Amino acid sequence: xxxxxxxxxxxxxxxxxxxxxxxxxxxxxxxxxxxxxxxxxxxxxxxxxxxxxxxxxxxxxxxxxxxxxxxxxxxxxxxxxxxxxxxxxxxxxxxxxxxxxxxxxxxxxxxxxx
Amino acid sequence: xxxxxxxxxxxxxxxxxxxxxxxxxxxxxxxxxxxxxxxxxxxxxxxxxxxxxxxxxxxxxxxxxxxxxxxxxxxxxxxxxxxxxxxxxxxxxxxxxxxxxxxxxxxxxxxxxxx
Numbered sequence: 503x504x505x506x507x508x509x510x511x512x513x514x515x516x517x518x519x520x521x522x523x524x525x526x527x528x529x530x531x532x533x534x535x536x537x538x539x540x541x542x543x544x545x546x547x548x549x550x551x552x553x554x555x556x557x558x559x560x561x562x563x564x565x566x567x568x569x570x571x572x573x574x575x576x577x578x579x580x581x582x583x584x585x586x587x588x589x590x591x592x593x594x595x596x597x598x599x600x601x602x603x604x605x606x607x608x609x610x611x612x613x614x615x616x
Numbered sequence: 617x618x619x620x621x622x623x624x625x626x627x628x629x630x631x632x633x634x635x636x637x638x639x640x641x642x643x644x645x646x647x648x649x650x651x652x653x654x655x656x657x658x659x660x661x662x663x664x665x666x667x668x669x670x671x672x673x674x675x676x677x678x679x680x681x682x683x684x685x686x687x688x689x690x691x692x693x694x695x696x697x698x699x700x701x702x703x704x705x706x707x708x709x710x711x712x713x714x715x716x717x718x719x720x721x722x723x724x725x726x727x728x729x730x731x
């Protein structure tokens with residue numbers, strides 16, 4: 503089945519620790535995205551990538567880092583610089599271009615601070 | 617400036633009632649797309665519909681229908697004969713040619729269907 507897989511489903515971070523959220527897609531999509539969702543809020547874009555080895559900051563990139571070494575994978579690292587990381591993180595992918603820009607989402611990762 | 621406005625924060629109706637979720641957008645582009653997504657309690661966002669700016673035809677899919685009106689910059693979503701399984705948060709979103717088709721999200725409307 504084609505889709506987007508995020509892991510883990512739940513993640514706990516200790517103070518001063520970096521943690522990495524995994525996102526893998528087998529839809530052959532060019533673009534991938536990371537969003538943050540706080541309780542009762544909408545989605546905010548953290549980073550996105552439209553091609554391998556290239557990515558751009560979204561609206562709230564501070565305290566986060568990403569890499570795009572493979573088309574299928576777009577891991578997100580929440581660094582110790584992110585002082586309020588507790589949130590629901592969603593990964594999405596899409597084709598690029600206006601006519602193909604439907605974003606499809608993974609099931610999400612819930613990150614909490616211990 | 618907010619480009620996608622979902623003024624209804626939460627709506628609660630009894631099962632089998634019809635309900636309309638409002639979405640108002642703002643754009644200067646002539647080429648743009650509008651979307652609706654559903655987020656059930658599990659959290660995963662589910663794509664429902666995309667409309668491009670050149671197609672103002674209304675769309676019906678089962679109990680779901682969408683009314684796109686450029687004159688009022690609105691893209692409203694109606695659920696007919698609502699069911700408990702429709703309970704979710706619904707997001708409206710906009711993508712514009714001028715923003716490289718990145719999605720601009722509304723704040724979402726939480727829909728509660730009571731049995």
